[in-house]
Amino acid sequence: MTKEDRFEHILTKLSVNQRVHFEELAVELNVSEDTIRRDIDILGKNGLLVKVRRGGIIPAINPLSFQERASLFPEGKERIAFKVQPHLSEAKTVFMDGGTTILAIAAAIPINAELRIITNNMALPAVLHEHEQVEIISLGGNYNRNTRTTTGAQTCLEACKYVADLYLMGACGIDHALGVTAQVAEDGEVKRAFLASSRKTIAVVTQEKIGRIDFFKVANLDAIDTIVTDLPSDDFRLNAYRFAGREIL
Missing domain, CATH: 3.40.50.1360 (Rossmann fold)
Structure with a gap:
């Protein structure tokens, strides 16, 4: 699975549950928790989620989807x-x-x-x-x-x-x-x-x-x-x- 596919999975789950967890994502995507932490860091730094302890939450305002941001x-x-x-x-x-x-x-x-x-x-x-x-x-x-x-x-x-x-x-x-x-x-x-x-x-x-x-x-x-x-x-x-x-x- 590519990095972009992981991002898409994380953001899709986030939009449904309002929150994601390192451990669950690592199991679902069959990668290490360190990989998920790095993915969460990247998404957080680009305003697509807010990094919290052991995961991430949806920001209060998120005007750009990942697909839009990638094309920008x-x-x-x-x-x-x-x-x-x-x-x-x-x-x-x-x-x-x-x-x-x-x-x-x-x-x-x-x-x-x-x-x-x-x-x-x-x-x-x-x-x-x-x-x-x-x-x-x-x-x-x-x-x-x-x-x-x-x-x-x-x-x-x-x-x-x-x-x-x-x-x-x-x-x-x-x-x-x-x-x-x-x-x-x-x-x-x-x-x-x-x-x-x-x-x-x-x-x-x-x-x-x-x-x-x-x-x-x-x-x-x-x-x-x-x-x-x-x-x-x-x-x-x-x-x-x-x-x-x-x-x-």
Whole structure:
């Protein structure tokens, strides 16, 4: 049985019984209790259950099923998450907006990290549920069920109350001439508010969004300090972005 099959069995049993036990799972899956403990650790760190003595329990809020989460974090987003971690270790207060790349970054944060995260991403708290030293400030506003984010005037006003050391911007599109753009105006307005209140901004961009131009202008490229992609840093597709001392990762 593969690790993914074990995860599926554990989460299915959890959804029925609200609780799972190491010993029972080890017998059912014909593996050692140490293997089950490691599986429970992984699921717990990703917000899919809460680890307790001798097992795990269902979290109060679990907006993402395992199948959804597995599809959200393919290899490219995991590469971006790995590249971003050193920058997170240097920050105390961080803005993080919406998108599955941002969730992948959050899932890779070490369990003992000490951070304050300010976000309009309502899926983020579940991912960071086990990170006891991560303070999460969720911004109010109009909730969008499709993107699981809050937007609107209230979100932007609340964001302006803070100053962040770092803003991790999930970019819908980035172009060397026209800068960062967004598909939805309300989302773009929140990005502008985060950008205005941040000391440093990192745009995280999967390769299919490089060269893409959406209708709402968020910022020129000179407002971005670092661009992190899932491409090798020397990839030719990034050549047009290498100017003005901007970091490319």
